[in-house]
Amino acid sequence: MATLNFTVAYATTLDGVQPLTPDTTIYAEDLGNCGICNSETGTCWACLLTSQQVFTDSGLTSPVADGYYMLKYTEESSPSIWYIVGGYPQEGGFYN
Numbered sequence: 217m218a219t220l221n222f223t224v225a226y227a228t229t230l231d232g233v234q235p236l237t238p239d240t241t242i243y244a245e246d247l248g249n250c251g252i253c254n255s256e257t258g259t260c261w262a263c264l265l266t267s268q269q270v271f272t273d274s275g276l277t278s279p280v281a282d283g284y285y286m287l288k289y290t291e292e293s294s295p296s297i298w299y300i301v302g303g304y305p306q307e308g309g310f311y312n
Contacts (some may be wrong), residue, residue, distance in 0.1 A: 218246040220260050220295025224285045228279055233284040243271045257289045269303040
């Protein structure tokens with residue numbers, strides 16, 4: 217099974233995550249739905265599915281803590297943030 221990895225910042229609140237610098241790696245199974253996102257942003261972050269669990273380890277065994285996870289495509293770009301609960305990105309919980 218192939219995995220995706222993302223370098224993100226984490227906080228328990230939306231306001232709390234925005235000023236942070238991404239410095240933590242999280243993982244998800246590669247479901248093969250990254251094409252358009254990779255070509256547009258260089259990452260699959262925006263193409264994660266709400267049914268696609270996110271983990272703290274590359275073995276995909278420990279789901280991430282509930283909260284907000286922020287990735288920056290480039291230094292100049294706005295942050296892209298997922299609200300994740302139980303390891304799952306939430307419907308309506310993507311901020312870009």
